[in-house]
Amino acid sequence: MINNIIVAIIAIIAAPIIGGILSGIDRKISARLQNRYGPPVLQPFYDFFKLLGKQRITVNQTQMVYVLGHLFFAIASLVMLVLGQDLLMLIFVLAFSGISLIMGAMSVRSPYSKIGAQREIMQMLAYEPVLLLMVVGIYLTTKSFMINSIFKHETPLIYSLPLVFFAFLYVLTIKLRKSPFDFSTSHHGHQELIKGLTTEFSGPQLALIELTHWYDLVLLLGLISLFFANPIWVGILIALGSFFLELIIDNISARVTWKWMLKATWLIGIGAAMTNIIWLYLKA
Amino acid sequence: MGIINKSRIKSPWVIHYDCTSCNGCDIETLACLTPLYDVERFGIINVGNPKHADVLVVTGSVNKRNVRVLMNIYNQMPEPKAVVAVGACACTGGIFKECYNVLGGVDNVLPVDVYVPGCCPRPEAIIDGIVLAMAKMEEKAKDMKNTSDKATELKPGDEKKSAG
Numbered sequence: 001m002i003n004n005i006i007v008a009i010i011a012i013i014a015a016p017i018i019g020g021i022l023s024g025i026d027r028k029i030s031a032r033l034q035n036r037y038g039p040p041v042l043q044p045f046y047d048f049f050k051l052l053g054k055q056r057i058t059v060n061q062t063q064m065v066y067v068l069g070h071l072f073f074a075i076a077s078l079v080m081l082v083l084g085q086d087l088l089m090l091i092f093v094l095a096f097s098g099i100s101l102i103m104g105a106m107s108v109r110s111p112y113s114k115i116g117a118q119r120e121i122m123q124m125l126a127y128e129p130v131l132l133l134m135v136v137g138i139y140l141t142t143k144s145f146m147i148n149s150i151f152k153h154e155t156p157l158i159y160s161l162p163l164v165f166f167a168f169l170y171v172l173t174i175k176l177r178k179s180p181f182d183f184s185t186s187h188h189g190h191q192e193l194i195k196g197l198t199t200e201f202s203g204p205q206l207a208l209i210e211l212t213h214w215y216d217l218v219l220l221l222g223l224i225s226l227f228f229a230n231p232i233w234v235g236i237l238i239a240l241g242s243f244f245l246e247l248i249i250d251n252i253s254a255r256v257t258w259k260w261m262l263k264a265t266w267l268i269g270i271g272a273a274m275t276n277i278i279w280l281y282l283k284a
Numbered sequence: 285m286g287i288i289n290k291s292r293i294k295s296p297w298v299i300h301y302d303c304t305s306c307n308g309c310d311i312e313t314l315a316c317l318t319p320l321y322d323v324e325r326f327g328i329i330n331v332g333n334p335k336h337a338d339v340l341v342v343t344g345s346v347n348k349r350n351v352r353v354l355m356n357i358y359n360q361m362p363e364p365k366a367v368v369a370v371g372a373c374a375c376t377g378g379i380f381k382e383c384y385n386v387l388g389g390v391d392n393v394l395p396v397d398v399y400v401p402g403c404c405p406r407p408e409a410i411i412d413g414i415v416l417a418m419a420k421m422e423e424k425a426k427d428m429k430n431t432s433d434k435a436t437e438l439k440p441g442d443e444k445k446s447a448g
Contacts, residue, residue, distance in 0.1 A: 027324070036322040040294075043327050049291035050338070055362035055428065057335070194333045202335035203362050 004083055011082040012075060019214025020044045022221075026247055033251045048210055054203035059108045066104030067205045073097035074215040081222050084148035087138060091131050094219070097212070098124055101197065108200040116196025120184040122258045126265035127171035133273035137164040138226075140280045150226055156234075157227045163276035165227050167269040169242060172220055174265065178250040181261050292338075292364070292421045295327040296414055299337035301357055303390070304380065305344025308404040309371035313341060316407045323411055334360040339417050340394075341410075345373040345380045346387045358394055364424035366417035369396045370410055372403040 024041040031038025040046075058064060077093040080086070098120070105117035135145065141160045142149045150157060158165055174181040185196040193199075198209055224242050225235025256264075302310050316323045317330055331337050334357045346354060358367070369390045372378040377388040390396050397420050400413035 031322070031324060034319060036319045037325045038322070039324050039327050043295070046291040046294040046327055047297075049288050050295040053288035053292060053425065054338075054364070057362050195331070195336065198336075199333055200335065206336060 007082055008079045011078055015078055015218040016211055016214045019217040020048070022217055022243065023214065026243075029244070029247050030251055033247070044210070044214075048207050051207035051210070052204050056204055057202050058205070059110075059200050062107050063104055063201070064205060066100045066107065067201065067208050069100035070097050070104065071208050071212045071215070073100060074212045074219065078215050078219045078222075081147065081219055084146060084151070086145050087147050088135050088145045090147075091128075091135055094131075094216075095124065095128060097216075101209070101212075105197045105200070110200050112194045112196060112199040116184050116193055116199065119258055120197055122262060123174050123181065123184055126262050126269070127174045130167050130171045130265065130269040130273055133270065133277065134161075134164050134168050137161045137273065137277050137280065140277060140284075147226065151230050151232075156229065160280060161227065161276055163272040163279075165224075167273040167276075168224070168227075169245070170269050170272075171265065172224070172242065173246060173249060174261070175220055176217065176246060178246055180249075180253040180256045182250075183255055183258060183261075289422050289425065292425065293418045296338050296418045296421075297329050297331045297336055298339045298341050298414060299331055299334050299357065299361070300341045300343070301354060303342055303344035303346050303350050303354060303374070304386070305371065305373060309343035309374070312404045312407050313343065313370060313410055316411055321407045321411065323414075326411070326415060328411070328414060334358075335362065337361050338365055338421070339414055340365065340367045341370055341414065342367065342374050342390045342394075343370045345377045346390055346393050347383075347385045348387065349385070351387060351393055354390075354393060363428045364421050366397040366420060366424065367394050368398045368400060368410075368413045368417050370400045370413065371405055372401060375399045375401055378403065 021041060021044075023044045024039075027043060028038040028041055073093050073096040077090045077097065080090045080093065102117045102120050102124075105113045105120070108114075138150065138157060138161065139145055141157055142153045177185055183193070183196070185193075185198055198206060201209055221236075221239040221243060224239040225232060228235035228238045300310070300313055314330075315321060316328075323330075334340075338361075340358055340361060342354065358365075367390065369375050373380060374390045377386055380386045381388060387393065391399075398413045398417045400409050402409060405413075
């Protein structure tokens with residue numbers, strides 16, 4: 001029990017540091033890919049602390065509650081991951097985190113914020129089924145929803161779930177809000193939607209959203225490494241490799257429309273995951 | 285110097301507003317974002333959203349129509365914030381100073397922190413101006429604490445009556 005608490009505390013402290021450095025490396029590599037020098041690797045931390053020191057402007061009283069909900073549900077799902085808890089529950093808690101942000105963006109009257117929130121709903125509509133199918137696939141392989149049982153399984157999950165892994169990589173781009181699926185916040189464009197979902201969040205609230213993004217990043221990379229456990233270090237290396245792949249995709253692709261995303265994700269993502277699961281049934 | 289103050293200098297997010305500029309200064313401002321000058325190495329990002337911005341970069345002289353828009357943008361920015369006037373028109377009104385509809389430079393309307401002269405200024409000068417504005421942030425943050433957390437909201441009509 002004490003052990004669990006210590007592991008959880010280490011994860012809560014270490015995750016934002018790792019996530020922040022990863023997004024710093026993200027910006028540096030993106031800059032190099034565009035033939036620029038790029039910001040320092042610690043730039044996300046500078047942004048974070050600067051935002052904390054800005055004036056507190058809230059549009060309404062409930063906005064901060066939703067931002068905190070967004071953060072705490074993300075932390076909760078990370079803690080569930082490091083403690084090896086129920087994977088199905090983890091996905092649901094993660095969905096709550098996303099919904100909190102959508103509620104926060106919907107609670108203000110700015111049309112940009114609302115359009116961003118609606119696009120975020122479309123994104124959730126696209127990736128949630130794939131995440132659930134991933135959990136189903138893992139259940140069929142290990143006969144348990146617990147993450148601990150993945151580590152006890154003799155062979156890495158990738159041998160029985162290659163297509164599910166592919167589908168998960170696909171939705172990772174949506175979840176990380178990378179191009180071609182960055183239309184809910186327009187991460188690089190800044191123009192047609194202002195900042196979409198986060199338009200009405202400023203100062204400390206935006207800092208907390210950024211912090212949550214770092215937690216999400218670590219959590220998702222952790223989920224990738226599950227496919228290659230154990231040994232866990234192989235999983236971590238593959239996760240970093242996938243992150244680099246996401247950067248390349250982010251830099252070489254243009255933004256698509258939500259209709260295209262929904263069609264493509266349901267067709268490719270659900271298609272690949274379902275094929276894999278049917279294959280598991282036939283094999284058994 | 286606390287970590288927040290240190291971070292303030294290293295992460296200026298810029299919102300760029302074109303008053304009645306001829307677009308010469310705007311092109312030079314956007315040239316700062318290109319790989320040749322790459323302002324992101326100073327942490328400068330061009331955000332399109334006043335609620336995320338620290339520095340308001342204004343090009344062109346202010347006239348009676350756009351003063352409302354300019355003030356609206358300025359008022360939406362959270363403290364501490366800085367204003368950089370880029371180009372001769374934004375600094376003084378430039379060649380449009382005597383026009384019947386022009387109020388003059390940006391300093392007739394907003395408290396300008398840094399003037400970047402030139403017609404049009406070189407991208408190096410603009411980058412230097414924004415970095416200078418960030419150096420002033422520490423002082424501004426102190427002022428912000430002294431005057432509690434309330435920003436002073438400017439309204440159209442508050443502007444000084446120009447001598448012209």
